[in-house]
Amino acid sequence: xxxxxxxxxxxxxxxxxxxxxxxxxxxxxxxxxxxxxxxxxxxxxxxxxxxxxxxxxxxxxxxxxxxxxxxxxxxxxxxxxxxxxxxxxxxxxxxxxxxxxxxxxxxxxxxxxxxxxxxxxxxxxxxxxxxxxxxxxxxxxxxxxxxxxxxxxxxxxxxxxxxxxxxxxxxxxxxxxxxxxxxxxxxxxxxxxxxxxxxxxxxxxxxxxxxxxxxxxxxxxxxxxxxxxxxxxxxxxxxxxxxxxxxxxxxxxxxxxxxxxxxxxxxxxxxxxxxxxxxxxxxxxxxxxxxxxxxxxxxxxxxxxxxxxxxxxxxxxxxxxxxxxxxxxxxxxx
Ligand code: TYM
Numbered sequence: 001x002x003x004x005x006x007x008x009x010x011x012x013x014x015x016x017x018x019x020x021x022x023x024x025x026x027x028x029x030x031x032x033x034x035x036x037x038x039x040x041x042x043x044x045x046x047x048x049x050x051x052x053x054x055x056x057x058x059x060x061x062x063x064x065x066x067x068x069x070x071x072x073x074x075x076x077x078x079x080x081x082x083x084x085x086x087x088x089x090x091x092x093x094x095x096x097x098x099x100x101x102x103x104x105x106x107x108x109x110x111x112x113x114x115x116x117x118x119x120x121x122x123x124x125x126x127x128x129x130x131x132x133x134x135x136x137x138x139x140x141x142x143x144x145x146x147x148x149x150x151x152x153x154x155x156x157x158x159x160x161x162x163x164x165x166x167x168x169x170x171x172x173x174x175x176x177x178x179x180x181x182x183x184x185x186x187x188x189x190x191x192x193x194x195x196x197x198x199x200x201x202x203x204x205x206x207x208x209x210x211x212x213x214x215x216x217x218x219x220x221x222x223x224x225x226x227x228x229x230x231x232x233x234x235x236x237x238x239x240x241x242x243x244x245x246x247x248x249x250x251x252x253x254x255x256x257x258x259x260x261x262x263x264x265x266x267x268x269x270x271x272x273x274x275x276x277x278x279x280x281x282x283x284x285x286x287x288x289x290x291x292x293x294x295x296x297x298x299x300x301x302x303x304x305x306x307x308x309x310x311x312x313x314x315x316x317x318x319x320x321x322x323x324x325x326x327x328x329x330x331x332x333x334x
Contacts, residue, residue, distance in 0.1 A: 003028050004143040006039030006081065009058035010050060011200030012210040013065050015281060016188035019252040020149030024182055026070040028147065036076040037141055037313065038066060040306075043081045043088060044134070047127040048116070061292075063302050065211055068291035077316075079309030081137065086317040090136035091129075093324060097166050098132050102158060106131055108151060115201070135159040139166075139174045140317045146179045150186040151197060153179055170327040185252045191225040194241040212289060215282055222246075222278035223271075233265040233273055243270070246277045253280035 005025055007017055029036050040062050045055060059080060066078060081087055103109065109130070113123045134155050138146055139162070146156050156179040163174040190196045192207030202208060209221050228240040235258045237244045247261050256264070265273055295302055325332050 001034045001144045002141060003034045003145045004037040004138055004141055005147050006041040008041045008045040009062040010045035014198055014200055015209045016198040018211055019185040019188055022069045024147035029072050029075050038071055038076050038078045040080045044130055047124055047130050060299055060302055064292040064295035067295050068288045073305045077309050077312045079313045080306055083310035084313045086140055086321045087136050090140050090321055091133040094132045094135055094162055098162055103128055131155045131158050135162040138177055139163050140320050142175045143177045146177055148179055150181055173327055184248045189245040191221055194245045211285060218282055219278045222274050225274055227270045234262055250277045250280050253284045
């Protein structure tokens with residue numbers, strides 16, 4: 001089976017990215033013989049303006065965090081999206097089979113467009129078109145499974161629709177992939193506004209725990225996390241969004257089930273509970289931070305890994321691209 005996922009290097013990585021996406025990938029690599037492809041989605045990042053220097057730093061940082069989190073680059077193919085031009089090429093071909101109306105329904109686009117408008121920024125065609133590029137990322141490798149957080153599910157569903165539509169128009173060409181979310185951590189919420197998804201693009205960072213935040217900052221952010229009225233530690237997303245989110249984080253960080261946590265924390269104060277959540281997260285992040293810093297200190301090693309990854313990726317994607325060009329009646333020198 002082939003598994004693929006990616007993250008945009010458009011800001012600093014947070015624990016939502018880690019528990020929602022990276023951890024799932026690490027588990028695939030460690031527990032299965034599946035072929036895993038891990039992408040640094042820089043072409044997606046630029047759908048909103050990125051300072052070039054900042055972007056380059058984030059690309060290295062994301063690579064370092066992937067490796068430090070346990071993405072074994074000897075087993076998985078890890079590469080930067082812009083290092084494989086087959087993706088945007090296929091995206092253009094998909095543009096021609098994707099109905100405009102499908103894209104107007106994408107909720108992430110609608111949310112982001114609103115935010116950009118509020119800031120007075122432009123809404124690029126690339127932002128609108130972004131899910132088609134994501135479909136190309138996935139379908140060009142005949143991917144079977146895409147582990148993601150909940151906010152990407154609609155894009156994988158669109159990918160399935162594009163695959164089916166292409167197959168119908170030009171004959172059976174693409175596998176129709178499935179997505180996989182981790183039920184507990186598919187949507188880690190903001191610590192300050194627990195009804196809103198934790199996100200690297202919010203103005204206030206107090207509710208967002210970054211993977212490279214200094215340890216004391218992480219502890220402070222959990223200490224200040226918004227809780228709910230009452231004093232019970234009980235999983236109830238509707239009525240106790242703050243506590244439920246912290247429980248999901250503790251569960252992911254410690255491996256304990258939600259039920260176990262409920263039992264263990266019966267009668268325990270919110271303050272003490274938050275302290276324990278912080279400790280569990282610090283325990284996960286401390287070794288990752290240490291390893292990431294080692295990789296960041298040696299960019300030439302990171303370059304070598306990414307270079308090899310891109311070569312392996314292109315070996316897989318190019319024959320597929322040729323097959324598509326052929327099927328569509330386009331011209332190329334074999
Ligand atoms: P991106 O960079 O926004 O997010 C990367 C991954 O992190 C997950 N995620 C979360 N999970 C749980 N709780 C949260 N608060 C949270 N925030 C983010 C996302 O669901 C995602 O899995 N378009 C993608 C990148 C991409 C991609 C792909 C993914 C490009 N091509 C092909 C899969 C397959 C994106 O912007 O993710």
